[in-house]
Amino acid sequence: MSEQKDFEPKIIGFLCNWCTYTGADLAGTARIQYPPNIRVIRMMCSGGVDMVYVMKALLEGADGVLIGGCHPGDCHYQSGNFKARRRVAILKKILQRLGFDDDRVWLRWISASEGKKFAATVTEMVDYLKKKGPNPLKSMAV
């Protein structure tokens, strides 16, 4: 898809309280610049993200969904991020199979000390989505 002028993708972020959310906080306090396209929802754990809300965001027209969790092995609740990874794998398989854009859903491990990585991830995602174009589901009556 061609790059559209003035298209600012909207990203919904489900960030884990212990790692990625704190990492986002660090990006802020360290004054690292990153695009303001992400709307953050703080979760207690990436394992607490029910895929129904990820899909709801997509069907409502979010251009991307970023699920941020602790690195494997670092989960505050031992295994939440591993379970999130399986759920995302199932979700992506279903989206792919039915012709939805599964590449609009990103799962990333970003720790509390990785403010830079958080900023870089959001920047990368915004660039990717700008190239990809707006979510066609936004105006679809579904």
Add this chain to the structure above:
Amino acid sequence: MSLAYKIKNREEIKEIVKKSLQENYFDSVLGIFAEGTLTPHLGVTSKVPDIDRLMIFAPLMPVQASRVISNIKFTENNLKVLCILKPCEMRAVVELVKLKQIVPDNLFFISFDCPGVLEVTDYRSRINNGKNPVDESLASLNSFNDFSDNRYACSICDKLAPKLSDIRIRSFGVDNYLEPLTEKGKIFMQSIGLELAEVDFSVYDQKLKTILDKRAGKRALEREIFSKEVNQIDAFLKELDGCIRCHNCMVNCPMDYCKECVFRSPVFDHPSENYNIWLERKGEVRLPADMLIFHLTRLNHMSTSCVSCGMCESSCPTGIRLTRIFSFIGEETQKIFDYEPGRSWNEELPVATFREKELDKI
């Protein structure tokens, strides 16, 4: 060679069930019961004379028995229950045990090689037209044939032989056997006085394979058609055409057991201002809203445990071909984890477990 007991005829099974009740091996029996000219129904009884009405090979599945078993907490009243199940119901029981919705300690499972069943509406119209679907089904069993014109889900079912029940009834052909599959089954059969002997089932298995192959062939063909027909959002929406979001598919699915399901909660009761936004952004809003996300959510939440029983389709008032959707997409999500619902007691549920090193590319 496997240990088995040869029954004189299918009626003898009822005598064995009666005896097990009389001698207090079990407190009650759960299975399908006939009642005059009414549609046979799932029931549970502890009265011996009721067993006369028991239809072990009933050619219909009015409800998924596993769903009913999970709703009745037999453990709370300590009833020892003999459950007579179809193989897909047995597979669903296995899944529900893993999901901690059934405690199997006091339950004993008998299942049989299943020729397939009819939709309840089909069963009734046959009765109304003066036919006898029960005899038709038994005739196909006797002649070692698939039950013709069975439900769609049955016609593509290649798992018609139970693997994990305590006793398997080898029901095809004229010579029928009871084969214990577990230690529990063996002990029961011996203690009730059924003599077990080594039986060679190679001819039986070979004949059964013809039916399995036929169904597997149809399944492969249907899978291919489905993957060609339904691989875009528009096609998927077309497939769901007519959905009124009545939730029947969810209510009758043995895997949708959650009391806290988002679709049983007010999560999707939207405030009216949301409709303003949608009217502006999307034009017409299809009502009741959230039809697509309802099906997508079910796919996400239960497809890894879908046993392909087809109850979703049987209960759909608008005839949406849900079996295709859930059985075939379920197969793909199960494949990610090399999992097959109801295959083994020990395999962990994909969504309840994890491996440290896996799915690197997600």
